[in-house]
Amino acid sequence: MANEKPSTQTQPHGDAATRKKTETSVAEAGSSAEKKVTPKNALLGLQHVLVSNVWLDPVFVAGAIGLPLALSSNMVNAIFIVSGLVTLIQATKLVRLPIVQGPSAAFDALMIAAGTAGSLAAAGTSIFISSLIFLVLCLTRVIEKLRFLFAPIVSGVIIFLVGVSLSGFTLSEFLGGAPGDKGFADPKTLAVSIITCVLVVVLSQFGKGMVKALSYLIALVVGTALSLAFGMADFSAVASKPWLGLPKFMPYGGFDFNAAIFVPFFIAYLVAIMEALGVYQAATEIQGTKLQDRQVRYGLAGEAAGSAISSLIGGFTTTAYPQNVALLKVTDEGKTRTLVPVIIAGVVFVVLGFIPKAGAVLSLIPSPVIGGIFLPAAASLISTGFNTLRKVESDDRTQVVIGLSLLLGIALPNALSGLEGGAHVFFSNSILVGAFSVVILKALIIDLPNFIARHADERTKQAE
Numbered sequence: 001m002a003n004e005k006p007s008t009q010t011q012p013h014g015d016a017a018t019r020k021k022t023e024t025s026v027a028e029a030g031s032s033a034e035k036k037v038t039p040k041n042a043l044l045g046l047q048h049v050l051v052s053n054v055w056l057d058p059v060f061v062a063g064a065i066g067l068p069l070a071l072s073s074n075m076v077n078a079i080f081i082v083s084g085l086v087t088l089i090q091a092t093k094l095v096r097l098p099i100v101q102g103p104s105a106a107f108d109a110l111m112i113a114a115g116t117a118g119s120l121a122a123a124g125t126s127i128f129i130s131s132l133i134f135l136v137l138c139l140t141r142v143i144e145k146l147r148f149l150f151a152p153i154v155s156g157v158i159i160f161l162v163g164v165s166l167s168g169f170t171l172s173e174f175l176g177g178a179p180g181d182k183g184f185a186d187p188k189t190l191a192v193s194i195i196t197c198v199l200v201v202v203l204s205q206f207g208k209g210m211v212k213a214l215s216y217l218i219a220l221v222v223g224t225a226l227s228l229a230f231g232m233a234d235f236s237a238v239a240s241k242p243w244l245g246l247p248k249f250m251p252y253g254g255f256d257f258n259a260a261i262f263v264p265f266f267i268a269y270l271v272a273i274m275e276a277l278g279v280y281q282a283a284t285e286i287q288g289t290k291l292q293d294r295q296v297r298y299g300l301a302g303e304a305a306g307s308a309i310s311s312l313i314g315g316f317t318t319t320a321y322p323q324n325v326a327l328l329k330v331t332d333e334g335k336t337r338t339l340v341p342v343i344i345a346g347v348v349f350v351v352l353g354f355i356p357k358a359g360a361v362l363s364l365i366p367s368p369v370i371g372g373i374f375l376p377a378a379a380s381l382i383s384t385g386f387n388t389l390r391k392v393e394s395d396d397r398t399q400v401v402i403g404l405s406l407l408l409g410i411a412l413p414n415a416l417s418g419l420e421g422g423a424h425v426f427f428s429n430s431i432l433v434g435a436f437s438v439v440i441l442k443a444l445i446i447d448l449p450n451f452i453a454r455h456a457d458e459r460t461k462q463a464e
Helices: 004-034 039-052 056-065 069-092 105-116 120-139 142-150 152-175 187-206 209-213 215-229 236-240 259-287 293-312 322-330 340-353 356-363 367-389 396-415 421-427 430-463
Strands: none
Touching: 039 340, 056 069, 056 105, 056 152, 056 367, 069 293, 069 340, 069 356, 105 120, 105 152, 105 259, 105 430, 120 142, 120 259, 120 293, 142 293, 152 187, 152 259, 152 367, 152 396, 152 430, 187 209, 187 215, 187 367, 209 215, 215 367, 236 356, 259 293, 259 430, 396 430
16 A cells, blocks of 8 residues: 555656646647748748848948949948848847847938048947947946936937938938939939839838738839839949959948047947847747846847947948837747748848849939838838837926927027037937937936935935
């Protein structure tokens, strides 16, 4: 009997253990299947490539600056390579989430301003130094103590102003320049830009399945074909570019530190971090997991390292893309937590980065097509800023901070356009003015009164 008692008590436990082991094996088998490069995963990876718009920012920036083909195609290829490498490393080693990396729109306006002023070398130096600073802050965990800079009220104002700032450059491309320029508001120019823009809006809002997902690409092809028919595009220079090649090291010149240029780029990097944190959070919520401090720290460190490398070969920053996270909601990626499609996308980006002809083709896309594509993109940034601000607790003080920050960011650059030197660089940048305004006003109108009231309550409780 003594030998039978343990047997009758341990049998149920054995059954439960067996069931648990079986369930675990099934789960692991399913997980293993999702790790394979299946046709489905390959298509999902290609969709990530097409939806990410990694090519859109460098093409827009290069076109707005008016870079020669050699430099513009170099910029495109550099960003493809770095975006692909960082996507691969992030997915497999660092943040380990199905996110795609690409250039941050927060830098578009700054890159265009620096490029038109002949200061791309200073812009690259600013990105390099900013990236290294944030890399150190991540690795030393100091970044976790700076969360107050990433509050929704701050990020919402900055993202909104990024959209507003881009709208000026976008409309210039859309209309074919400024009044007096050859081709400005020409019927052919407007036909191309309007049709391209309408296609993006209609297909992205009313399209279904792959048509909706590929709305930007479809609009790009149609707009480019129309511009060719009108004699507005010439891709003959692509023939001179080799099939295989490497981006040049520091193509804009050597290191050139300019404090007036560095400050806005450093603040723009804060905006990129805010965007990345939001993407990380969204990805984990879709997967049903919790975002860990380690993921934040190493993920942001990976982006900083990638941005530093990108700046050395002619690109600019890399950050997590929100539009790719949106795909997780409509595919099985979010449910199965597979990383294979994103890894495939990373490989495709790297391969394209070593094909100069690909960068050259994208660099020669006519300005009206770029304007038509980017106008809805700039509008989406403005709406994203609004949505972020909706998360802020609504009261009189927050409304004052938001209103004043937006007003100063939009109006002050125009009011002080006559300034010169460093003051002109600072006050001519709406993103920089708005960022400083919201941080300072938040500290004075919200944080300081709350701090005083909190300590007053503590003293009252102690007196009682």
